[in-house]
Structure formats: structure tokens, C-alpha cells
Amino acid sequence: FLSERRFKAFAKAHGCEPVYKAQDQKWPWGLDRMYAVLTARKRGEDPLDHYFAPPLYEHHTLERALLGGAQIIETIEPANVKTMLATNFDEWVIGEYRHRAFRAVQGYNIFTSDGPFWQHSRAMFRPQFSRDLVNDLEATERATSVLFEAIGPTDEKGWTTLTNIKPLLFRFVLDTATEFLFGESIESQKALMLSRAGTNDEEHDIGRIAGSNEFAEAFDTCSYFMVLRIRLQQLYFLGNTKEFRKAVAIISSVPNRILKHALQYGRDDQKQRKYDLLSSLMEQTRDVKELQAQTLGILFASRDTTSSLLLWTVLLLGQNPSIYKKLRETVLQRFAQPSGAILDFAELKDCRYLQHVLLESMRLYQPVPLNSRVAVKDTVLPIGGGADGLKPIAIRQGQQVLWNIYAMHRRTDLWGEDALEYKPERWEDPKRSRLLGGGWLYTPFSGGPRICIGQQYAMTEASYCLVRLLQRYDAIELDPDSGAAKHEHIKKTIGVTLAPVELNLRLHETQK
């Protein structure tokens, strides 16, 4: 009673008003919503488009019941996001629910910690994401040419066979990320091709595991269970199934084997890249558990996010041939290097239309669609209270607040009536470009002290792969039967990241 009285006085002193309570829940403890979300696919619905986003377009900040009865506040107000991530950073943490959900897979690392351990992790990683390191693009060039080999030859009319490009792009990202992380690529793309051709060699042992469908499925299973465990809140242990434990064992096996080898035999200077994350982590700690957790965290952070950006971009370019044509012309003019020669980091970054295409893909299909924080003390968010939803709201210590980036990036009142259209040209407006700096309306890489540390790396990898793809192929044709041609028919995987379930397409090679 006393604490309630104190909280009310706190709210009054800060001019706060109550937040709108969602009316779409009839059963107690959020059971109906949980059921609706988990069974959405069976009804041909999409959890994001049908359940998470629509109520927020009407009330930009609202409160609803989570499973188990806890209340969550959801928002798509840029000012609230800025307050949590930057202005009042010290009053917010990632919190135990997410830590518990992620630690079951990744252990104790930069993603699954707050406070001093997070600070230690961030400081340890920072130098590795410097410009020089990100600039080392030899591995990316190699991985793109193996990617094209995996896409396969063209027929007499210049078309490749219809392929689901998703697993190929996953392997591309995994191969470049492991080179960055461990100093040596696991070459999963090549390993799988060799294995399919019946030539298995010992050197590609780890690559074969990582390139297998089983590994990709284990990654998806882990991602699904991580999110499920967050949604289950205090009932998270229900997500501790045999399937989940098996998936964790499969994905941990790859970094763990590399690590074991590195710790036993040291780093192989001959093979090693100029810089690699693992060597410099090993200079700072020899704690095997920490090394395992941190490397697995980076593997998770890079594989699904960068491939999600690439997948959505290819899909959107396939849906919009005129944008593909314009981008291709720009790229052919700007990048003359033949395959095999390394593209220049600065030139990739300076190619404005290419960057605008990537920014626009992440606006419509944000790789990390939902994010949340927990208040460490009673605090205030600047907007969301009262009948007009414009007054400040008081937040209790321990309250979880989720921001729905997917919906925030689609607000017509902020982006214009054409918010749902794919228009890279909108980024030519200098006002829009400034949003990237401090507008908080566009936060694909989050912001503030916990901003994504791999932003530059991801943008460079995606730009590189796209340039090579555009140079080689003059058209993308999406499989007309796959539903990828229309937004409302695209089936999405919504785990920690957002991706199309599959991406079937064929590519037309430029006739020489």
C-alpha cells in the first residue's frame, strides 16, 4: 500500500498519466494472446502483421498482460526509445527474463549481461570492430565467388535453376563471420558442395557440420526457443525441451571445436588473418567458458542479422525490377573491379544509392523486429499517457517495456502515406538521412551505449555481396508460386531476427 502511494505521488510529481490498456485480451494472464500468436501460422496469419503491430498503430503506447499475468508496456514512440537507450540509459537494463532465455544457449556474454560484465565485454570487443579490421575484405571476396558457384550454372537462356537462396546466404554469412571471428573461415558452403560431390576431406570437417541443414535448423530452433522463453516469462523452464537442448548442443559444437583447437595448439600464424577476434580475446582471457560464450554470441549476432538484411534486400529487389535496374546501373558505373580483385571499403560506403537500398530494406523488414528493456528504478517515459497518449508515463521499477521497431518503421504519420512502399529514394531527402544520426525513428542497429557493435561490419558485408550479385546477374525472378511477390503472402520466421521462411528465385546472368 505504501509503495503504491509513493509511486502515485512520483507519477503526479512528474505530470504522468495512465497508459492505455489493450482491450484485445479476454482470458486472464494473457493466455488468449499467447495462444493466438503461437497458432497464427496455422490460420494463415502473421504474428507481426496481425497481432503485434496493429494495436500499436492505434495507440502508440499501450499496456497488455503477458503470460503469467505480468504487465508489459509496448511502444512505437521514438522519444521513449531514445529515453531508454540513451538519455536515461542508466535507469534501464536488458533484464533477467532475456538473460535467462539467451544464456541457456549462449552462456554469459555481452548479450546476456548488464552492468560491469557487459562493460568489460564491450571494452574487450571495441578495438576489434575498428575500421581496419572491418576493411579486411579478402574473405568476403572468396565467399562471394563460392556463393555463385553454389548458385550454379545457367541454362542456354542465361537463367540459373530455381533455388532457395536462403541456406546459401546463411552459409555465405557464416563463412565470412567465422573468418572474422576465428581468423579462418569454416568454408561451410564449399564443404557442403564437396560433400554433395562425394569428396569429403578432413580439412572441411567443421565446415561440413556447419553447412548442413541440421546445423541451420538447430540455429532456427535455438532462436525460436530463445524468444519463446522470453514470452513464457517466469514459466521459461517449459521451453527447456529435448529438441531445444539438442539444438544447443549442435550449434555450440562448431565454435567449441575451433576453440579447443586454438587453446591446445595456439593460433596458426600461417593461415591466420591479419586480425581476428578470437586471438585478441585470448590475449585478454583464457577462461574457456567465457571464450565459448562470447564467440557463440558473436556468431549468433552476425549470422542471422546480416543474412536477414541480404535476404530481404534480394526479395525486395526481385519485387521491384525498376529499382534493381537503377541500382545495377549505379553499381556497374561505380565498381569496375573484376571478380577476384577486392572491392574497396570506402567506395562501398560512398555508393549512396546502394546504402539507401539497404537502409530502406531494414526500414520495411527490420532484422531485429522487437526489443525490450527493464526499468531498474521508478522512472518516467516522456510520451504515451492520458487520453491523447501524449503525456508522460510513470514506470515502476522492474517494469518491462518493449519497442516494436517493425511497427515504428511503418508508421504512416511519421514516414508518410507511402510508408509501406519500398522506396530507397526517400533516403535522398537530407531530413531522412539525419534520422540516422539522432532521430530515433529509425533504429535498425539500436542506439546509445549498447548500439550494435557490428553495424559497420554488417553493412560492408551486405554491400559487398550485393555489388558482386548485381555485377553478375541482370535480373532476379522470384518464384511466382512461393508467395514472395506480395508482402501479405510472405511467410516470415520470427525468432530473435526476422527472415522470409524461404526465398525461391532464379537469376539471369549477363550475356557476355
Ligand code: HEM
Ligand atoms: C544487419 C545486421 C545487424 C543488425 C540489424 C543488428 C542489430 C543489432 C541490434 C538491434 C542490437 C541491439 C540489441 C539490444 O539492444 O538488445 C545489436 C547489438 C549487437 N550487435 Fe548487432 N546487428 C547486426 C549485425 C551484427 C554483426 C555482424 C555483429 C558482429 C559481427 C553484431 C554484433 C553485435 C553485438 C556484439 C551487440 C551487443 C552490443 C551490446 O550489447 O553492447 N551485430 N545489433
